[in-house]
Amino acid sequence: MDDYEIFDTIGNGTYGKVYKAKVKNTGQIVAIKKAKLERDEDGIAATTLREISLLRMLSQNLNIVRLLDVKHLKCNDGRLFVCLIFEYVDCDLRDYIDKLSKTKMPQMLIKSFMYQLFKGVSYCHGHGVIHRDLKPQNILVDKTRGLLKLADFGLGRSFFLPVGALTHNVMTLWYRAPEVLLGVVQYSIPVDIWSLGCIFAEMSRMTPLFRGDSEIGQLLCIFRQLGTPTEDMWPGVSKSRNWHSYPEWKPQKLSLVVPDMEPSGVDLLSNMLDYDPAKRISAKEAMQHPYFDDLDKSQY
Structure with missing residues (x-):
C-alpha cells in the first residue's frame, strides 16, 4: 500500500x-x-x-x-x-438528497437519475446478478458529470447458479421488497425493482416512502399505502412464511404521496411497486416507459 x-x-x-x-x-x-x-x-x-x-x-x-x-x-x-x-466518487445519493434540504429535486434530474439506475440495474440483471441492497447510500453521484453509479455489491449474488432458499437478511428495511419481508422462500430480480421504486418516490418526495421501524412495522407501512394484499392481487401471498391476519386496508392513491410527479411517472412507480413480483416491471422494460419519452437518452 x-x-x-x-x-x-x-x-x-x-x-x-x-x-x-x-x-x-x-x-x-x-x-x-x-x-x-x-x-x-x-x-x-x-x-x-x-x-x-x-x-x-x-x-x-x-x-x-x-x-x-x-x-x-x-x-x-x-x-x-x-x-x-x-x-473515487465524492457523493452518494443519500448525501445528495440531504444537502438539497428543503429544495426539491428538479423533475428532469429525477428522470435522468432514474434512467441511469434502470440502465445499471438492467446490466446487472442481464448478467445474472441481483444487487439486493439498493438504497441511496449505495448509489454514488458524480456531480460534475451528472452520472449515477451502483456501488456496494457485498450482498449481491448470481441467480444463474443453482441455489436453494436465499437469505432474507438483505436490503435496508425501508427499501426491502414485501416478498422478502414475508419470508417468501424464492425471490429474484424484482426485489431490486421494488427498491428502485422506493428510491424513485423518495427523490420526488425528498423523504422515504415507507419508514417502518421493524419488519412487521415496514409491512404495515406498505399495506396502509398500497392496501393489504389479497390472493387476487398476489397469488400465493397468504401461504408466505410470515403471513398473518393483517388489518384489511384499502389502497390509497399513489399520486397523493408523490404530488409533484407527472402522471406517467406515477404509472411507472405503480408498476415498480406491484405486489406480485411476476407482474413488477423489469429494468429493461422500464427504460422504454413513456415517462422517459422527453429524455435525451443519447447522452447515456
Whole structure:
C-alpha cells in the first residue's frame, strides 16, 4: 500500500472501512475499501469475495462503480486484509438528497437519475446478478458529470447458479421488497425493482416512502399505502412464511404521496411497486416507459 497516500476515512461499515486516497505516481484519487480477512478455513469473507467477483464482471459499465485493483495486505501484527481499489466518487445519493434540504429535486434530474439506475440495474440483471441492497447510500453521484453509479455489491449474488432458499437478511428495511419481508422462500430480480421504486418516490418526495421501524412495522407501512394484499392481487401471498391476519386496508392513491410527479411517472412507480413480483416491471422494460419519452437518452 506504499503506492497510495491515504487522506481520510469516508465510510465505516459492517465489512470494513473505506478511505479516500491518492495514487502517488499518477495523482489519481481513488477509494480504498479495506476488509479484514476471516481467521478460519474460509479465508476471505464471503461478502468480500462476492463483491470482487461480481465487480470484476460488471464494473466496465458506466453506471456501476469501477473496481480498479485488488490487493492483499499483511500488517506488522500479522493481521490480513484485502483492499479493493475503486474509482473515487465524492457523493452518494443519500448525501445528495440531504444537502438539497428543503429544495426539491428538479423533475428532469429525477428522470435522468432514474434512467441511469434502470440502465445499471438492467446490466446487472442481464448478467445474472441481483444487487439486493439498493438504497441511496449505495448509489454514488458524480456531480460534475451528472452520472449515477451502483456501488456496494457485498450482498449481491448470481441467480444463474443453482441455489436453494436465499437469505432474507438483505436490503435496508425501508427499501426491502414485501416478498422478502414475508419470508417468501424464492425471490429474484424484482426485489431490486421494488427498491428502485422506493428510491424513485423518495427523490420526488425528498423523504422515504415507507419508514417502518421493524419488519412487521415496514409491512404495515406498505399495506396502509398500497392496501393489504389479497390472493387476487398476489397469488400465493397468504401461504408466505410470515403471513398473518393483517388489518384489511384499502389502497390509497399513489399520486397523493408523490404530488409533484407527472402522471406517467406515477404509472411507472405503480408498476415498480406491484405486489406480485411476476407482474413488477423489469429494468429493461422500464427504460422504454413513456415517462422517459422527453429524455435525451443519447447522452447515456
